Amino acid sequence: MSQQIIVAVAVLGVLGVLFAVILYFVAQKFKVVEDPLIDEVAEALPGANCGGCGKAGCRAFAEACVAQGSLDGLRCAPGGDAVAARIAELLGCAVEQGEPLVAVVRCNPSNCAGKRLSHYDGLRSCAFEATVYCGESGCPNGCLGCGDCVAACQFEAIVMDEGRGVPVVDAERCAACGACVKACPRGVIELRHKGRKDRRVYVECINREKGAAARKTCANACIGCGKCEKVCPVGAIAVEGNLSYIDHTKCIACRKCVVECPTGAIRDVGFPAPAVKPEAAKVAEAPAAAAVKAE
């Protein structure tokens, strides 16, 4: 009996040692030498693997950083400045401070909800719908509303506003990774400066048809009239191909263009009160003052 136990233990023991030796040599043979810095940099990253940096994932980004030894041309948008500073510290290089960005949806169709011109009955994919026709709103450039951007967002920062038929970005959650920008077949979404106090002004339209045609397509369309271009005090606005574009690096958020736009295509976000013309403001103030006096 005891002999059997001894044999069993001995056999298992010898086998154990044998496997240990094999494992040791195999491990030596296939050893991968990797810079431990990669692990540290990867640790500092948010780990969402959003792909916004253009790399396959966070680990690939870390490898690129370490291989390059600097952060030139590499930026983790979700991580922002804090992560950039941490990586720069690890790599021992300088870092540029970037302006925080946010995704904005440049479409506000008037043919929304009950006013659709057709019913798209095919595969729920904007990328596919764009190859079939102009879309339910009739706009050849605008949002198709199938939600490719919603599906692409890793941060649950985009939801589809079913009533308006366009996506809405939650600026708090948006990490500006740019996944939605890539997913949109129409180029409706753009990454823009978040703006001081989260105040930003942008043209909420990318329709490139001529004025009359654009207006026929959508009541809220930019008709490329150029009024905003004239009124802008800092020359941040340019009309090109029947479409106005506000350069977010120059814009001072004065909102003169918002007031001037005849179709209401320019959107202001984050301001406490709606924009009004100076004269109109005075007229509006008068009855208000009267009301105060009456009290």
Place this chain on the structure above:
Amino acid sequence: MKTFKMGGVHPEENKISNEAPIEVMPVGSQVAVLMNQHLGAPATPVVQKGERVKVGQLIGEAQAFMCANVHSPVSGTVLKVDTCKDAFGQPKPAVYIAVEGDEWMEEIDRTAEVKRECALTAAEIVAKLKEKGVVGLGGATFPTHIKYSIPEGKKADYLVVNAAECEPYLTSDLRVMLEHAEEICVGISILRTALGGVKAYVGIESNKPQAISVMTQMAATFEGIEVVPLRVKYPQGAEKQLIQAVTGRRVPSGKLPIDAGCVVSNVGTCFAVYEAVQKNKPLIENILTVTGKELPSQHNYLVRIGTTYNEIIRHSIGELPETTGKVISGGTMMGKAVVNLDAPTVKGNASVLVIGEREARRQPETACIRCGKCMDACPMGLEPYLFSALVKGGRFEEARVHNILDCIECGCCFFSCPACKPLTDEIRLGKNKVRALMAAKK
């Protein structure tokens, strides 16, 4: 009876307009002529605002390689050169012409007399086709002169004329064969000459017995043309399938028909070739079926290009029925749904097909039960269910390995799917992505 070997489906034929003779549709008061009526780059407008044009005058010139000339379908004054929304709501460059009278270019022979003799050489024929803006009328609108410029080192053995008209509803090819058999045979002879005198086969599905007998009788009076009756099966008219059905040859994956020694042209194209070469008439007219189960009457028309869908509907049936669900340009299997009825028709439009609301609605998608019907139906031997999963998962490289680019988008997989999954849509999306990835790699 011959047919292709693998897959295929048999949708309801619905050739309800086959008795209606071709009528001539009057011209409207204004037309917009799109500059891209063909596969490839748009033509460049060569007329200015205020210029007088005649019927058949060149108004858009092919400057790129993959392009075709565009001619004025009407006579009148050029109103403007601007964009015009096409049938799918996308603005495209166009020439607007206000119609005045019906004055044709002098060189166009408008007599009904059939001219059989053609003394042109192959090169001259190809030049003529290019000049007259002839494109393939089978649906793809591929410029015909490019197809007949056979590349160095390749040789055509057969000309395969596609008269299968395998799409449900469409009857325009049938009517052309019945009414213009002789002209078609002359056109085929011209194309044979362009290919160096090769043998020509005309593949006609057996649901058109009249056309088979008329064409067989007519072909007997010509040299080197043989009519091949084919068993009714969709997609018989797809290039690769038709070549297999008629000649038994197979076009390998990623290759063109010419690699198997064949050139395929639609029977409508042959008629256009006859008119271009023998009558000097550019491609400015379509033969177009107006059909639908819910329409009060069925028609086949000869329509000038640029006539809008609404004008055609108004002239033929007055207005669309209340129950209309879809208007399709082309057949139900591969045609395109039209959203903008104010859009002008273009070269190659074969029909205005009206589908009722109930028939048009897609059934809700249910779970795949892996029945394999899509695989059995695929005429290319592919696995549509697999592509669906790969495309959804973003695994485009794998989709490429499984030959997604071989898909001819015939729609047999969606047609036969009991779960009503939009398989054809998903595969098209996948093909686009795979092509984009391949282009990015280069």
Place this chain on the structure above:
Amino acid sequence: MNLMKISGSPHVHSDESTRRIMWRVNLALVPALLCAIAYFGLNALLVAVVSVASCVLFQWLIEKYILKVPTTVGDGSAVVTGLLLAFNVPATVSMLWIVVIGALVAIGIGKMAFGGLGKNPFNPALVGRVFLLISFPVQMTTWPVAEGLFPMQFDVASGATPLAAFKEGQLAGVSYWDALLGHIGGSMGEVSALAILIGAAYLLWKKIISWHIPVAFIGTALAMSAVLWWIDPQQYMDPMMTILTGGIMLGACFMATDMVTSPMAKSGQLIFGCGCGLLTIVIRNWGAYPEGVSFAILIMNSVTPLLNRWCKPRRFAS
């Protein structure tokens, strides 16, 4: 006027649907059910009704309260599972509560746990049956004596199945004709080969199944048992009897051909069918159980994803 509908081509669809396929399978199972009622009396009907009702109920409950998705019981797939499960148990009243447990396992573990119709790797009815066979071996192999709804002149004295009898070394004089018509003991759905073949013929006609799996399955079983019988007719069963008795017919025509759990390419289906036939004979002759069809099919179900990967349809021009 309605809004114009827009989609990519094609713009028509065949009238095929999952619902129609499933209800047609149910229709194809009716001859075998009628046979079972004729031979085993109203007990058979009772077992079938309880089985179907519990399968449908469990699927509805799971979809409504656990998965919280719109219910799909209308597509008839739970009814198919219920009928097949009933066909795989003896038709006795004492089975009723056991059948309910079987239905729970079949629908809950066999199907819904994987995400519902189309996602289950194993045939749900067989998962239920094998669970019952292992958990309730006595009840599952106590065969009722065929009494019949109508007074028929049956002379089946023993309730044991021909296979069990053979395993015990005492095969009663059962003729091919008895086996074909169902004059034998067994689970309620597997007694009459003829009724099953009628159902299978209907499915073949409606193109719901193809010939590949049943022919490969039965053919392999026939060939292999013929070889064994030729070697030693005393120890091994006669090949015709082998395929007419037990669950081979039901398994080959209705359970191995389950679309969800069988390969999609025809070549894969042939391999799948051969594998089922081979394993059935192996289990019958050298295994502990007298019947091996359920195990054979379940084992081959697990190979299906691999077969789908290996067996590709022939590409055009290759």
